[in-house]
Structure formats: C-alpha cells, structure tokens
Amino acid sequence: MRQGSTTLELEATRERVLDAAEELYYGRGVQAVGMDAVRTASGVSLKRLYQLYPSKAALVEAYLRRRDARLLDGLARYVEAAPGPPEERVAAVFDWLYEWFSEPDYRGCAFINSYGELGATTPEVAAAARAHKEAFQRYLAGLVEAADLPAALAAQLALLAEGAITTAAISGTPEPARQARAAARVLMDAARGAVGPPL
Template sequence: MDHGPARERILDAAEELFYARGIQAVGMDAVRSASGVTLRRLYQLFPSKGALVEAYLLRRDARWRGALASYVDAVDGPAGERVLAVFDWLGRWFAEPGFRGCAFVNSFGELGGTAPEVAEAARGHKEAFRRYVGELVAEAGGSGATGAHIALLAEGAITTAALTGSSGPAGEAREAARLLLAAAPR
C-alpha cells in the first residue's frame, strides 16, 4: 500500500493548521478534514498526535533549512555576502502572508515542557541553523564567536518580526551582522 500521497497531504494540512493556529488548538479531526483522508488512514500513518507533530517539525526543518541554503547558495559574490544573504532570505520570509515566527519556538512554547520529541526537534533545528550560520561566517573569515553572534542576530530578528508583524528586523539585523563581520578578527 502506497502511503506517500496520503502522508504528504496529511503533513501539508498539519503544517498549515499547526503553524497558523497552534498545535494545541488543532485536533486530529481538523487535520483529517483538511487533508481529505479518513480518520482511520490518518491514525494508520500517524498513530498519535505526538507522532504527527514530530513528523511535521522534522519535515519543516528540512524544508526551511533547504530553502535558506538554496537562496544563499545562489549568491554570487564574496563569502561575506553569503552571510548577509541569510538576512535577505529572512526578510522575504517575514513578508510572506501568514508569517507567525519560528514554528520551532512556537511549538516549544506550547509543548516543549511536556513533549520531549518537540523539545528535541526544536533544539535540533536551532543547533543546525547555528552551525550553518557559523560555517558561512567561517568561510567569510570570521571566528566561531562571530558566527554565534550572527546566529543570535538572526534569531532575534525572527522573534521581533513575529511580534511586530514587520519584515524590518531582517534589514536591521543584516546591518548589525555586516558590522560584526567587518570588525571580526581574522
């Protein structure tokens, strides 16, 4: 039995609903209805809501980081421009309709204390992002500390953009990252 298309429809529906409304506000019946699968099929593929949430977060992580890397990889210029491109990509993301901040922070805030799989997915996502930014900064000649600082700028921009409903924090954080790169010991 091919579960691929049904699984993808369920994950698409879960991602849209969980991100827009929050995980606790969305029941399995809402996911079933939005995905067009039977409740039986839903539970065959995801035996619990926790399993669905974990699959949603893991897929979102891969997609989010993949989209960011594709954007940054397309930058033709010095390594420092690739670092700054992270903030350009964030600005585009912040301007998307329905932007609600970081799905991992939102999920952790809702369930992190009671759902170890959510906490692990959120921590894994943040650590992978921090490593990625650190690698970009290292390619630009910056130190590990500078990479950590720039990753924190990006995280702050994500949170501020979510709270203010503005894409402006991406540009502000980009400028701060530019200054950090310029001042970084080589």
C-alpha cells in the first residue's frame, strides 16, 4: 500500500513542478526563469526538483512533451466534435486555433518560443519542438486523407497554421486563424478543382 501511495505522491509532485514550469516558461520565457523560480512556484524543494529533473534542459523537455500531448489531445477532441463532412474537420483545426488565440494568456507557440531560445544549444529542446511539429502535421495528414484530398495538402495546411500561430502572437489578435481558415478552403477547393465560398 505504501509503495502505491509513494508513486502517487511522486506523480503529484511531478505534476506540480510541470504546472509551475509551464506557467513560468510560457509566460516569461525559458531563459528568464531559473530552477529557483520553478522551485518557489511549485513548492518543491530544490533537492527534490533536481531528483526529478537533473537539469533545466530535462525539465524544459518534460514541459514540452506534456504540452505536446495536451495540445494535440485538445485539438483532436475539438475537431472530432465538428459536424458535417470531413472537410469541416480540416476547417475545425482553424476554429480551434481561433479559440486558442483568443485566450488572455496566449503567447504564441511554446515550441517555437523554446526552440528560438534554446534550440541551437539544447538538443532535447530542438528534438521536442521537431517532434511536436511532426505530430501536428501527421494529425493534419490524417484529416486530409479522411477528406479524400491530396496528401501534399497536409504540409500546406501546417504552414498556414504555423503562420497563423506566429502572426496571432505578434499582432495580439485571433484574426489570423480566420484568415488561415479561408486560405485552407481555397487550397481544398483547388485540390478538388472547384471554387467555393470561403469557410
């Protein structure tokens, strides 16, 4: 019984640390936040923090991996709930982006931000950022295939989404998601050889 409770306590401690890291890293930037700040925000001793994550790079990687899983899961749940034909699920990706961009604490893509700060010097961060972008494009590829559209469209849609993510962060408005959605409709219509009204 004690072993099980110890495992649960360890998992709860990990979650507290990752919650604190996510809030601090996403809100302030990775380089601006030291391990002391994560310790203080999480209420975990520095010794325990380093037992869980032996380096800042290990903590940043864990934060990014968890964020990846949560973002892609949230996106998939949102998209699967979209009514209509499969093309509407592609469009729903951009509706989800609009909602994300509208959140008051939106600061752009955590993966792009972290890569920009540490990607050149921290292979773990670069790998986590690449893995996330690849997983996102694979997800889009599945939607494209389900809509019976050309496979090459997935990379084009990913570029639209990435551009919208960055532009929304810089401009401070969610409108790039709507613009990217309209562009996605143009691409889908062109792929089908048809011209239709914007989504």
